[in-house]
Amino acid sequence: MSRIDVLDKGYVRLVSHMGSDLTVVNAARVSYAKQSDALSDKDVRLIKFLAREGHTSPFRHAILQFEIYAPLLVARQWWKYVIGSAHYEGTGDSLEAWNESSRRYVTEEPVFHIPEAGEWRGKPNHSKQGSGAAVAWELGEKYTHELMAYTELGLQKYEAALADGICAEQARLFLAAYGLYVRWYWTASLQSVAHFLNQRLEHDAQQEIRDYAKAILEISKPLFPTAINELLTNCET
Structure with missing residues (x-):
């Protein structure tokens, strides 16, 4: 494989x-x-x-x-x-x-990682870093929608900046960075x-x-x- x-x-x-x-x-x-x-x-x-x-x-x-x-x-x-x-x-x-x-x-279409409702994790019980068990589905669903909206807003501003002639290396500042896929x-x-x-x-x-x-x-x-x-x-x- x-x-x-x-x-x-x-x-x-x-x-x-x-x-x-x-x-x-x-x-x-x-x-x-x-x-x-x-x-x-x-x-x-x-x-x-x-x-x-x-x-x-x-x-x-x-x-x-x-x-x-x-x-x-x-x-x-x-x-x-x-x-x-x-x-x-x-x-x-x-x-x-x-x-x-x-x-x-390059200005290829931005792709983002969006966790599904059941994929959000809570804080660990006995550590300052990492994650613990999955949070309740309802809470996960809330933050999936929150992240989708936040990502979409940044994407709209990124595309608007490009359309207005802003250079790609600065327009990318509007993208939601940590979820952005890179190759x-x-x-x-x-x-x-x-x-x-x-x-x-x-x-x-x-x-x-x-x-x-x-x-x-x-x-x-x-x-x-x-x-x-x-x-x-x-x-x-």
């Missing part, structure tokens, strides 16, 4: 990938001028050892590239992994790349992807980004079944 729909209008799509479990093995074995032509039980044991002992550089020779369409509230959480990549991987350069569509240059390419090493998954599949991660993390996992695991399994068990979270 190369594309999975997420939320009401979003998706994750695999654009390309480089490598396999065997790539990890051969990157590790090159130190001894050895190479495997097919994945063996011995190779699987090596991958488990590398992940368990924190020898992570071989996992950075495998690459995944995704196209992602998600609300801004998800995109800005995700962006932190690009910023933090160089630090946690112990390298001088980030092994992630991010290129996002820009409303400075980007995310290219990352296998280790970076696993680090993202370890954190955003956790039960206390924001539900919306957890949904995207599940899609990333579903697409990635068939490509690197052994490595993903071991990294999700052993990566720093």
Whole structure:
């Protein structure tokens, strides 16, 4: 599966990938001028050892590239992994790349994430952040209609500004930002992807980004079944 729909209008799509479990093995074995032509039980044991002992550089020779369409509230959480990549991987350069569509240059029709009545969540009982159980349907319905009206008002003002000749990069200020869908390419090493998954599949991660993390996992695991399994068990979270 190369594309999975997420939320009401979003998706994750695999654009390309480089490598396999065997790539990890051969990157590790090159130190001894050895190479495997097919994945063996011995190779699987090596991958488990590398992940368990924190020898992570071989996992950075495998690459995944995704196209992602998600609300801004998800995109800005995700962006932190690009910023933090160089630090946690112990390298001088980030092994992630991010290129996002820009409303400075394009004026495609704005699309917004609008939770349905049953999707609104209340405050958590024992934490200052995150969310708790679903609120009453009637309250959710109220805020679905409130958000639809607010979003529509901003959209009308955005379109009016464009029609009056205001530049796109300033007209976009009228758009309801956090629910606005944005599209980007995310290219990352296998280790970076696993680090993202370890954190955003956790039960206390924001539900919306957890949904995207599940899609990333579903697409990635068939490509690197052994490595993903071991990294999700052993990566720093």
